[in-house]
Amino acid sequence: MRKKEPDIIRTIIPPYHRLAPYYDQLMDYIDYDIWVEDILNFIRDDGAVKTLLDASCGTASMAIRFARAGLRVSGVDISPEMIGEARKKVDAAGLTDEIALVVGDMRDIQFPEPFDLIINLHDGLNYLPDPGAVHDFFQHAYDLLRPEGWLIADVVTPLLCENHFKGYREIFADETGGYERVTDYDSHTRMASTIFTFEDSPTALQLEEHLQRAYDLDEVKAMCKASPFKKFQIVDDEDFRPADGSSERFYVILRKA
Ligand SMILES: C[S@@+](CC[C@H](N)C(=O)[O-])C[C@H]1O[C@@H](n2cnc3c(N)ncnc32)[C@H](O)[C@@H]1O
Secondary structure (H helix, E strand, O other), rough: OOOOOOEEEEEEEEEOOOOOHHHHHHOOOOOHHHHHHHHHHHOOOOOOOEEEEOOOOOHHHHHHHHOOOOOOEEEOOOOOOHHHHHHHHHHHHOOOEEEEEEEEEOOOOOOOOOOOEEEOOOHHHOOOOOHHHHHHHHHHHHHHHEEEEEEEEEOOHHHHHHHHHEEEEEEEEOOOOOEEEEEEOOOOOOOOEEEEEEEEOOOOEEEEEEEEEEEOHHHHHHHHOOOOOOOOEEEEEEOEEEOOOOOOOOEEEEEEH
């Protein structure tokens, strides 16, 4: 008689709970220096920018670069594990006093002083599940900015997800075990689901699901128009021409009038 297969226990854990220590390795292909250069270029005519809030700062890769560029930086992220990794990096960089880090939701976190610039980069907006949540974030960012302050975000479009996230699978192994990643994109709901599976033993798995909503140009334009920001620009992230249907990812640059 065949032996009964052992039951596998699958535990669902919150986004970044296990992934946080791997995040920088996962993002190894990203040139953060270029992103910082892009942002500094967008605001180059505004010499009054001295303070920055990195909304959804992750492990502080951008925050550290902006602090080195001379800005006073605060970072907020909803994941305590990502803020934990950010703290280690900020301390190791000798920037403990220059960068304030806090766990919180970028849609309602409060700060005592207004900011000159708020950034929300590398899919931060796509983690917001619907246009209503993006609207709440735009409204809150507006309230946190000084007059003439800037909000700069990037957006992953349905085109990028169609091209790269239909049935994507990757295995990362290291001495602590690593993970399996499976990403799939549903063109109908425009939701990309990524499940990272961590195997603690052959019968105990931890599953970390990340849900991201892709937004197209018309949706983002409508969200900008519905926001209190009266000036905005949406440009392709590769060549900065006005974004169009062929843009896989774009920058949204909003200014508080
Ligand atoms: C793909 S990571 C980007 C991190 C960082 N900006 C970077 O460029 O490396 C997305 C981040 O958004 C954070 N996040 C998602 N929803 C959030 C929210 N409502 N408020 C604050 N952070 C949030 C996640 O915890 C995660 O660290």
